[in-house]
Amino acid sequence: MSTDTAQRLATLCKEILRIDHIRPDASLVLQGASSMRLMQLVARLYEDFDVIVDLSEVMGEVTLDWIAATVEERRAADGGGAPAPAEEPMRQEGEAVPLSELQLAFWEMRRYAPAMSAYNEGVSHLVKGDLDLAVCQKVLVELVALQPALRNAYFEVDGVAVQREVPMAEIEPSLKLEVTDLSGHADPMAEVAAQHRAMYATRFDLSAPPCFRVAVWKVGERRWVVSWVVYHIVTDWWAVDVLRRSAAKLYRALMAAGVPQARPVAVPQDPHAGTRFTAEDEAWWLEKFQTPPRALTLSPRPRPLIKSYAGEMYLQELKGVSVSRLEGLRERLNVTMSSLTYAAFSLLLTALSGEDDVTVGVPFLNRQHADVQDTVGLFVNSLPVRMKAEHGVAAADYIRACHGELLEAFRHGRYPSFRLMRQLKLPTRFNRAPLYDHLFSYYENTVVDVVSEEMKLAVTEIELPRGTSKYDLSLFVTRTGDRLDCKAEYTTALFSQEEVATIVSHYQVILERLLGDATVTVGGVLDTVRARVQPSLSQQQA
Template identity: 30%
Template sequence: FMDRLEPGSVEYNVPSPMWFDGPVDVAALGAALGALVARHEVLRTRLVAGPDGVAYQVIDPPGPVPLPVVDVSGVAEPMAAASCLVEADAAEPFDLAAGPLVRACLVRAGLDRCVLVLSMHHVVSDEWSERIFWRELSALYRALRAGEPDPLPPLGVQYADFAVWQRSWLTGDVLDGQLAYWRDKLAGAPVLDLPTDRPRPPVRSSEGAAAGFTIPAETADAVRRIARANGATMFMTLLAAFDVVLARYCGTDDVTVGTPVAGRTRAETEDLIGFFVNTLVLRADLSGDPSFAELLRRVRETTLDGYAHQDLPFEQLVDALVTERDRSRPPLFQVLFSYDPPAPEDDNENTRLADDRADSHPGWDTGSGPGPDAGPSPLRVKTDLGVTLVDSGRALIGEIQYSTALFDAATIDRMAGHLAVVLEAVAAGAGRRVAELPILSAAERRQLIADGDGAVVALPGVGGAHDLVAERVRQHPDAVAVVCGSRLVTYGGLWERAGRFAGLLRAAGAGPESVVGLCLPRGIDLVAAVLG
């Protein structure tokens, strides 16, 4: 639906480039890609619209995967040139009907420096799938380079099998029950009205940026203790703290946030590449100024209920609950929150993606990427804000992705600081009421005190704002009073316009204490009418 609503959009592209050092066996790498695509049918799948307009899957037969090689080692700045190719690939849309929905290119930036430029469409992949992709590509590449047979065990099922099962299971009473739960849970949920730095554009922009921050290990350890003491997970505890920040920002006690879930509730899906991830809409109730412990209890209950009803795809929930699409904002929620727990040391299935990639080739670089001479890849965001906290086992590593059409970087940095302050306060004890939790940093508090510590100035003895404007007209009639786009008006000109409005109002019968309605677009005439 989104692909047809916004043709050519790259919002759901999943770029996954990998820089590496050392020689690369291009033939082995190309063969490994082909074997991986042959292994997972979803990577050979296209979505073609039928006569009724509904898309259906078309699975193409296995075949070689093109792996063009581009050599930029001879240009003046090869690393920057390679990074530009990565960005260009990320900005190239996929054709869901024509396919393919995965593409690769090898870029040489030097004798021992290359980047594998890889992109997939989100419809065939998710974060879990990326880890599988890199792990299996690693194993296949090593085997092919060494002349060994395919080391991967055959798959018992394919993504299409899961799709058929889900479609047949999620019907009748099961579907009705899931829909009924979410209808009741989200009934009357308000739009989260975030204070933005700029007016919201009529059509949402996917252009974004990201800001990183860290929650110190001492605070993180205390929050872990709070979670255990209240029978909650770290995800629930961190989400409750973030709900406090959003409630304070938006002046509300009803906060709705989206969160991703893996969607792999059956063991057969754990080794499959495909789009399994689902999004839950979690609504927090902060009414009655509860203690943080009570808020955490509410968030825990809501989260567990959501997990129990996670099988309804988010797209179906939107179709059922959203009768009229607002293209200026995402449906049902505007803020996404996720938490990545520390990976068990003995569980290779859940190691970080960088570890999976690093194991694949002794020269693959999981560190700084292309280096300081190449800029960051462009970021596409699907929500106004997206907060991720990664648990390193000690500190919490945070990132806020945000829409640059709405927010400035400084605003997001302050928000990250406010979340850190709330977590620090929660770490000191969960018994404090939500309204008592501080949100301002020490520097912000000092600034507020300093701003209010100036000399006392007597208020002018005037009867209203019009008297202040009149005095300004007398002193500086040629000074600019109002600017609207490319138009401006001086205080003298504004006073003259206001006088004409006042004459019209008097002629219409208006006088002192009369209530007069104004219906004018924002601009110079509106200011003059208010003054008149």
């Protein structure tokens, strides 16, 4: 292979994996590649080398040497080796386009207000400095001009759910920051939390965009809270980083020049880019769920007859877990950190429910195409990942099995879960989700505090209460440097905050046990948790 190709790929992989040195003959997973970073790599291979490598080809024991050889081989064949995705016909402004199968699930939720509110998404930031609200208003308008999905209207035509891009001239009068001065309030952050809950309860009229709200609260001298809430049919959480980068760039330009030099060209949207699956994908999922998934019960409380979406969140740093030791265990087992932390959650559910057959929802980011990396849109597909725990198996082997199962699920991850539910013809359960009641997500946070001397602003992402929960229990594990944090989102009809705090402590104990005993079996891990659960139950009964 050419030295130039190898060097360029090494630089690219170091950039994406965020490491200083890369071993060309070692697995990228062993060197820290997560599924999200592999997707970014696939997109950059197309963008930088004009070579198509399917995501399924890089899931597993892939090395830099293999990628370099594949790139050269396909470049020599004029980009052959993998067929280019079919080009979408050019869309005319105002043309109605059918919803993707990922969007259809959220379209159906419009019929039930509590579910619709639970699937509002968003992010909040604490901003310190001289925030210029007039410039912020201009940034909002420019962002909506740049990202057509933010101005989509959703409706039905002859019984078919469609979306239509609304022209900027039509929507611009509706784009307003909601500004509230709470600086004189006795407890401004408590009031922000209350108003944020109310904001999350918004039931958007999908036929009349924007289907999002942006609120700015002044909470003190040169202190602000900025929150964005959007209905999930519009976009997924990846767009948070896309919009954050774009907003910072626009704010900087507007502060410098007063007006943007030119309105940026709108990012083209293809809502179906993440759902082009194959017959093999469909067959794999149907085989996986030939027998229905088990319903898991973690709470002793009676389940409501109708599923409740009222919820809270619990935040906890996992101080007893060494991230460097987890990295060491991950490397020895040759798995990703997301696989390791998922395996611990799957074992937690097994221990608490008594069920060995466990299905967990795991978000999968369908953004391997270069043209959707910077697009606001819905591409995340929550996959039902199913594992069976055998008590006599070594926990290390169980973790490796979880890793393999996740990779297989990701290989077939373009098959929409909503379609799977319809194909399986599962019986309707009004008080449970169709495939799983628990969700797990691992995320590596690279944005902590952003300080801009140029704009005289310091920005920190913060968590504010939402008052909703999509599932019985969702666990979000975030790594920030050497720190590991848990956010548990839970249904208040089934759990109290104290009970969820105990569940999170059980999760930490599982990680500690995996780190502390290389020979521990699955049954040994489960016994460790159950020994802690029994005294807790006795105290509750007393």
